[in-house]
Amino acid sequence: MLIPLGLARDPALICIDDPQTFPEAGIEGWSGEQLENAATIIRTAGALGFPREGQILGVMTAMGESSLHNIDYGDWETRGFTNPDGTRTTSIGLFQQQEWWGSVEQRMDPATATTLFFDRLGRLPEWQTMEPSHAIHRVQINTDRDYYSRFQTDATAVVDAMSGPCE
Structure with a gap:
């Protein structure tokens, strides 16, 4: 499958696994x-039975939470945000999941964090x-x-x- 990309000179074949x-x-x-x-989010969501629409929600979430970077810090460290009860936030990873989502290892592993989401x-x-944003909000429990x-x-x-299919 050839995918025309906005900044690329020629259409390129993209294989999610490569x-x-x-x-x-x-x-x-x-x-x-x-x-x-x-790619990890898309593959994991697909393996869990989520269609294209769900995969888009997963990628949207990680774009909004971490700019699709698997970061080991969150809102407390960058903006001093606290939870509604006044405790420090503990959000990390692609989805900026707090400690009640799972262990540090689970939240820092992209496939496992995706599964948790x-x-x-x-x-x-x-x-x-x-x-879509409202569904994500219900999962992430963010402010907006x-x-x-x-x-x-x-x-x-x-x-x-x-x-697209890998050939």
Whole structure:
């Protein structure tokens, strides 16, 4: 499958399982490690039975939470944010999951963190009929339910570009 990429000179074949095929120019400005993490989210979501729409939600979430980087720090360290009860936030990883999501190792492993996210999304029966950002908000419990909307176009482009068959 040939995918025309905005910044690439020629259409490129992208194989989700082969980072060597990811375009150097990126997809909508996302590149390198970010695309590798997006690929992990897409593969893991697919293996868990989530369709394209769910995969887009997973990528949107990680774009909004960590810019698709697997970071070992969160809002406390960068902005001094606290939880509603006044305790320090403990968010880490692609999805900026706090300690009640799982161990540090689980939250820092992209595939496991993705599984934790989709386990909670799957428990939200109406997620497929909700506004995407609102569904994510229900899982992530962030302060602004519309926050993730700004990542929907990019997440859709990344998922669509990386979802072709590997030849």
